[in-house]
Amino acid sequence: PNVKLVTSDNEEFVVDFRIAKMSVTVSRLMEAMNMSETDDASLLSNSIPLPNVTKAVMARVIEWCEKHKNDEPKEEKENDKRGRTTHVVSDWDKEFLKNDEFGRLCQLMGAANYLEIKGLFNDISQTIANMIHGKKSDEIAEMFNIHCDLTEAEKKEIRKKTAWCED
Amino acid sequence: NFAKSKSLLDLPNEILLKIFKYLDLRSALRLRLNKRLDELQSNLHYRLNCDIDLNFLKDDLAILTIAKCGVTERTYNDISILEAGFKRLSHKVGVNRIWITAAQDPNEQQNRILAQLLTFKAEELTLYTFGNLPLITLPPLLALADNISEIDLDAVCNALTAEDLCTIHEVCVNYLLYRNHRNI
Numbered sequence: 384p385n386v387k388l389v390t391s392d393n394e395e396f397v398v399d400f401r402i403a404k405m406s407v408t409v410s411r412l413m414e415a416m417n418m419s420e421t422d423d424a425s426l427l428s429n430s431i432p433l434p435n436v437t438k439a440v441m442a443r444v445i446e447w448c449e450k451h452k453n454d455e456p457k458e459e460k461e462n463d464k465r466g467r468t469t470h471v472v473s474d475w476d477k478e479f480l481k482n483d484e485f486g487r488l489c490q491l492m493g494a495a496n497y498l499e500i501k502g503l504f505n506d507i508s509q510t511i512a513n514m515i516h517g518k519k520s521d522e523i524a525e526m527f528n529i530h531c532d533l534t535e536a537e538k539k540e541i542r543k544k545t546a547w548c549e550d
Numbered sequence: 551n552f553a554k555s556k557s558l559l560d561l562p563n564e565i566l567l568k569i570f571k572y573l574d575l576r577s578a579l580r581l582r583l584n585k586r587l588d589e590l591q592s593n594l595h596y597r598l599n600c601d602i603d604l605n606f607l608k609d610d611l612a613i614l615t616i617a618k619c620g621v622t623e624r625t626y627n628d629i630s631i632l633e634a635g636f637k638r639l640s641h642k643v644g645v646n647r648i649w650i651t652a653a654q655d656p657n658e659q660q661n662r663i664l665a666q667l668l669t670f671k672a673e674e675l676t677l678y679t680f681g682n683l684p685l686i687t688l689p690p691l692l693a694l695a696d697n698i699s700e701i702d703l704d705a706v707c708n709a710l711t712a713e714d715l716c717t718i719h720e721v722c723v724n725y726l727l728y729r730n731h732r733n734i
Contacts, residue, residue, distance in 0.1 A: 470572065512569055518580070541582050544635055545635065547626070547636075
């Protein structure tokens, strides 16, 4: 069975029921609209409006879901050897996300957050964290366009409090 | 609306916090590039899968190892750096084990650093000094009991007040009540 999803720019995407169910948000909406896998009429007569997702981003989300529709739920590893949470981003996912500049990653992340697709959201969070890891503060500021609103005194205080772990 | 996101700061706090969770401590500290990011990082609690090994050699000289945070046998000639750093992390960090050695009686600044380290949560704490045994009052001991599972501490607690004895009594009564309740 197929489900119709309608984006903010009125584009209709017809996706497999299993793919639609990968989004907690869509699942909830289908439940609220009494749409069930065994009731074709309910699926045909309804469409799910997704006002926070554009056509371009939805296409990317569906591409990711298609690839992961048969995945077992993935466990996050709390506190790896460096004390951080880690999520293993597969080679396919790395390839999928590697050419996205930060703005596009943000759009995709916003959609994953809104649609509650945990795997995609975690992939992007980990990808951004990987981009930050090992960079110096000024490199991070430049890469992510972070405007510094700290006073000189505040900057000095922060430097003082982080000096213990800097090289 | 993420459509026009150009900066990390365009992301809402809930997403930034998620990204912070994926960063190791050093990277998270480096991300304090802005008032908002600084505030977010300062409210995060960390459970670091590592040991802290601090050795006070002289008044202003210490060696610190937190291997999995990229600090390995690093010598600090100015321990105010450690004081400032640990102050930021105090009450927010959990580690496996804290091992502190002092070659002589800890001075005032070393005591302040110790006090900050004793607010970390840990499975195990060892404090060993080659000088006179440090004096410790009851409140920090009770706080330690809350934060740390196993403590090996050489210290003198010689300033018990009537109020402290009441607290000990209360703690013992509560413990017995807890045991009875759990049928231990």
